[in-house]
Amino acid sequence: xxxxxxxxxxxxxxxxxxxxxxxxxxxxxxxxxxxxxxxxxxxxxxxxxxxxxxxxxxxxxxxxxxxxxxxxxxxxxxxxxxxxxxxxxxxxxxxxxxxxxxxxxxxxxxxxxxxxxxxxxxxxxxxxxxxxxxxxxxxxxxxxxxxxxxxxxxxxxxxxxxxxxxxxxxxxxxxxxxxxxxxxxxxxxxxxxxxxxxxxxxxxxxxxxxxxxxxxxxxxxxxxxxxxxxxxxxxxxxxxxxxxxxxxxxxxxxxxxxxxxxxxxxxxxxxxxxxxxxxxxxxxxxxxxxxxxxxxxxxxxxxxxxxxxxxxxxxxxxxxxxxxxxxxxxxxxxxxxxxxxxxxxxxx
Amino acid sequence: xxxxxxxxxxxxxxxxxxxxxxxxxxxxxxxxxxxxxxxxxxxxxxxxxxxxxxxxxxxxxxxxxxxxxxxxxxxxxxxxxxxxxxxxxxxxxxxxxxxxxxxxxxxxxxxxxxxxxxxxxxxxxxxxxxxxxxxxxxxxxxxxxxxxxxxxxxxxxxxxxxxxxxxxxxxxxxxxxxxxxxxxxxxxxxxxxxxxxxxxxxxxxxxxxxxxxxxxxxxxxxxxxxxxxxxxxx
Numbered sequence: 001x002x003x004x005x006x007x008x009x010x011x012x013x014x015x016x017x018x019x020x021x022x023x024x025x026x027x028x029x030x031x032x033x034x035x036x037x038x039x040x041x042x043x044x045x046x047x048x049x050x051x052x053x054x055x056x057x058x059x060x061x062x063x064x065x066x067x068x069x070x071x072x073x074x075x076x077x078x079x080x081x082x083x084x085x086x087x088x089x090x091x092x093x094x095x096x097x098x099x100x101x102x103x104x105x106x107x108x109x110x111x112x113x114x115x116x117x118x119x120x121x122x123x124x125x126x127x128x129x130x131x132x133x134x135x136x137x138x139x140x141x142x143x144x145x146x147x148x149x150x151x152x153x154x155x156x157x158x159x160x161x162x163x164x165x166x167x168x169x170x171x172x173x174x175x176x177x178x179x180x181x182x183x184x185x186x187x188x189x190x191x192x193x194x195x196x197x198x199x200x201x202x203x204x205x206x207x208x209x210x211x212x213x214x215x216x217x218x219x220x221x222x223x224x225x226x227x228x229x230x231x232x233x234x235x236x237x238x239x240x241x242x243x244x245x246x247x248x249x250x251x252x253x254x255x256x257x258x259x260x261x262x263x264x265x266x267x268x269x270x271x272x273x274x275x276x277x278x279x280x281x282x283x284x285x286x287x288x289x290x291x292x293x294x295x296x297x298x299x300x301x302x303x304x305x306x307x308x309x310x311x312x313x314x315x316x317x318x319x320x321x322x323x324x325x326x327x328x329x330x331x332x333x334x335x336x337x338x339x340x341x342x343x344x345x346x347x348x
Numbered sequence: 349x350x351x352x353x354x355x356x357x358x359x360x361x362x363x364x365x366x367x368x369x370x371x372x373x374x375x376x377x378x379x380x381x382x383x384x385x386x387x388x389x390x391x392x393x394x395x396x397x398x399x400x401x402x403x404x405x406x407x408x409x410x411x412x413x414x415x416x417x418x419x420x421x422x423x424x425x426x427x428x429x430x431x432x433x434x435x436x437x438x439x440x441x442x443x444x445x446x447x448x449x450x451x452x453x454x455x456x457x458x459x460x461x462x463x464x465x466x467x468x469x470x471x472x473x474x475x476x477x478x479x480x481x482x483x484x485x486x487x488x489x490x491x492x493x494x495x496x497x498x499x500x501x502x503x504x505x506x507x508x509x510x511x512x513x514x515x516x517x518x519x520x521x522x523x524x525x526x527x528x529x530x531x532x533x534x535x536x537x538x539x540x541x542x543x544x545x546x547x548x549x550x551x552x553x554x555x556x557x558x559x560x561x562x563x564x565x566x567x568x569x570x571x572x573x574x575x576x577x578x579x580x581x582x
Contacts, residue, residue, distance in 0.1 A: 144413065145421045145434035149503065157354075164374055165367070252364075263434060263504070264425055265360070274361045309420045316414065 001106045003134040003299060006085065009324040014112060014136065016103055019085035021050070023101055023112045026327060033087060035114025036098035037062070037177055040329050050074055050082075052089060054097025054212065058177060061204050076125065092116040093127030094281050095178030096209060102130055110134040111295065117283045118291055119151075122185040123178070123214050127291075135297035136324070139305035140282040141260050148260055148284040154277040155186045158234070161254060161275055166232040169250035173239035173257040173271070176202040178281050180236045181209045183258050184216045186279070187234065197222040197230065199237035199246070227251055243272055260284065289313060304329035349474045349502060351379060352387050353509035360520040368522060372530030386477045390513065391527035397483040399516040400491060402428055408496055412437060429515060433507035438500040474501050483514065 007014045013025040021031035028045035035041055035051075037058030042051070044063040049056065053073040060067060074080060076099065079088040085105045092098040092114055100113040111132040118127045141148075162170050174180040180202050187196065195218045198206060203221060210216055222235045231251045241247065242255050260280030261267040268276040283291060288310060292300055300314045300321040307323035314321035355375045362368050372391070376384050389395050409418060409432045418435065425431040479498065486494055495514060499507050512518050 143421050143424055144417050144437075145425055145431065147434070147504070161358075164370065168367075265430060266426060268361065274363070275358070276361065306420070306424075309417055312414075312416050312420075 001108055003108065003110055006103055006105050006108060007110045007112065007134075007136070009301065009303075009326065011325070011327055013326055014324070016082070016085055018105055019082035019087065019103065021082055021087075023103075024114060024329070026329070031082070032068075033082075033101055034059075035092065035101060035112065036094055038095070038115065038175075041114060044068070048072065050080070050087070052076070052097040052099055055099070057208065058097060058205065061208060062177075076128075090128045090130050091125040093118060093121060093124060096124045096181070096212065096214075098124060098178075100128075100130060102132065108133050110136065111297075112136040113138065113291075115140070115282055116291070117281055118287045119148075121182055121281070122189065123181045123209060129291070129294050131296045133297055134299040134301065135292060135295045136301040136303060137288060137292060137310070138282065138329075139288065139302045139307050139310045141280065141284050142288055142302070142306035142310040144285045144309070146260060146263055146284045147286055148263070148278055148280045151182075151186055151279045152190065154258070154279050155183070155190050158187070158256060158275065158277060159190060159192060161256075162232065162234060165254060168252045168254050169230040169232070170234045170275070171242060171247060171250060171253045171255055172234060172236050172277070173242045173255070173259075173273075174236050175259075175281075176238050177205050179258055179279070181206055181214065181216060182281065183236060183277075183279060184219065185214065188215070188217045192234075193217065194233065195220045197225060197233055197235035199235070199241055201238055201241075202236060222249070239271065292319070293317070349476050349479060349506055349510065351375065352383075352390075352476045353502070353506040355387070356509045356512065356518060356520055357505050359522055363521075365526065368526060369530045369533060372522070372527060373533045376531050376534055382477050383475055386480050388527060388531055390476070390480070390518070391522055392524035394524075395480060397480070398486075398488065398491075400495065400511075400514040402515065404492055405429070405432055405495070405511060405515065408432070408492055408499075409435060429511035430508055432499075433504055433511055436499050436507055474498060474506075479510065479513070 006018065007016050007023070012027040012029070013022045015022050021033050022029045023033050024035055024041040025032050025046065026043065028043070030047040031050075032046040032048070033050045034055055037055045039062070042055060042059050044059070044067040047069045049059070049068040049071045051059070051071070051074070056071050056073055074089050076089055076091050079086050081087070085103050088102045088104070089099040090102060092100045094115040094117055098114060098116070100111055100116060102109055102111045109132040111130050111134070113136060115138050116127055120126060158170065158172070172183060174183050184196055184206070198219050198221055200221055200223060206216065206219065222230065222237070227249055228251070230249070235250065237246070239257060239259070242257065247253055254275055255273050256275040256277055257268065257271055257273045258277040258279040260278060260282055262273065262276030262278045292314060298319055300311075300319050301324050302310045302314075302321060303324040303326050311321040311323055355371060358371050359368055362371060375387065379387065406428065413435055418431070421435055422428065422431045425434065482494060498510055502510060
């Protein structure tokens with residue numbers, strides 16, 4: 001049996017013919033198996049959806065009750081049989097509820113990792129290494145210029161800036177699912193105990209994280225505070241709102257952005273960022289290459305991001321590797337931005 | 349070097365004049381002599397040493413990385429110094445945490461944290477003052493080896509700042525006048541601090557080529573004349 005008989009790359013996502021399902025399809029399909037709740041991977045309009053309870057809950061929060069015809073929740077480590085394939089979910093360490101999906105048939109195991117990171121995150125279950133024959137990896141930060149370093153040091157930089165500019169507000173752009181809650185948790189771990197302010201578009205997801213037992217301390221909505229009160233405070237907001245009209249309610253804001261992209265100066269300047277914070281929920285170059293090597297897979301399929309460099313690296317290590325040209329992934333900031341703008345209309 | 353690099357990094361992104369002043373004044377206030385004197389000299393463009401050429405730093409990175417990965421990275425970043433700063437893999441930690449992967453994620457993270465700890469200790473040891481002093485006396489053939497050893501001891505921001513410094517031109521949007529204003533602003537808060545910084549400040553003015561030192565006047569102790577020559581164009 002060839003790997004393609006288990007999972008076949010198509011422009012709409014990888015398709016398992018013997019199981020009759022797609023993984024993270026970018027177009028509506030009958031049966032979808034979903035790795036995590038980000039909008040480029042979890043889309044509304046499928047027939048049946050199999051995902052972790054957290055991912056299903058997050059889809060419900062974002063898309064409303066009719067996001068799929070039927071849903072089935074699965075736990076980490078649990079296996080279900082779909083047609084001729086055995087499907088097992090393993091933690092991916094990316095955001096709350098994120099999973100890698102192992103698909104097995106005839107003794108061959110293919111792992112679709114979705115998005116993943118192999119560093120500690122207080123807001124989600126840690127990445128689990130799954131040995132496999134074929135490993136499907138993301139490549140969001142698949143260039144050796146991306147080494148995310150220590151997130152705690154970036155938070156320390158933010159807190160020093162807050163202390164240095166007590167008359168200014170610090171606005172931290174962060175994706176509203178996962179990154180925002182991780183940044184809040186890291187700020188709390190650093191000992192900051194003042195209330196943290198939130199953009200309205202982040203409230204529902206942040207409250208959901210709290211309901212799953214993740215302690216984020218006290219937070220308030222920025223829209224309930226007046227301009228003077230916001231001096232010397234930290235506010236988290238979707239990246240797309242950093243420079244829009246909404247940000248004018250803050251006194252001389254310091255524009256911060258928590259993202260792996262902030263490693264590259266041109267990217268930070270494009271976003272008019274004054275304080276870039278290199279904090280990412282994706283594996284960096286070292287994380288990607290270490291994980292690829294550790295899976296033991298001899299065949300590497302590379303998707304969404306800088307495929308070329310990671311394919312080249314894999315080939316130089318004697319592995320078979322190829323890019324999957326799946327359209328529509330890795331645009332989390334753009335797609336998230338669009339969703340947040342849509343939410344903004346409803347919520348504020 | 350670490351704190352100076354962080355200052356340059358903040359200044360490069362900060363558009364507001366008053367906020368730039370606040371960043372520099374805070375740095376001068378919290379940094380001891382002679383380090384802050386050298387920082388002021390660097391910010392005012394008063395340092396002069398033989399600069400490294402792009403071809404030399406390119407040769408340094410070519411020894412360490414796969415050429416295909418370098419080209420892809422350079423193409424993405426668009427700036428040579430920045431690409432090298434980001435791609436540079438310190439030799440001391442190469443392979444320690446990555447090739448000997450322990451399957452448990454916590455073990456992997458522990459290894460990474462140990463690396464970061466080592467690196468940050470590294471920058472505490474490497475001072476801007478020792479870098480500048482060494483740069484002024486190094487021969488052309490010694491420069492690449494020394495530069496590589498420094499790059500091994502710094503993190504991304506430190507490497508970026510070092511490469512900006514040695515290739516000439518910080519380009520962070522700070523004029524000499526603004527940097528001096530920031531140093532002088534120390535006086536508004538605590539006159540004692542101005543006294544502390546004054547010898548460095550005076551030395552900087554000399555280096556900029558305006559009041560020439562008179563015969564018999566004490567020479568600068570920190571920067572011997574051969575280490576930092578006045579710029580001809582003033």
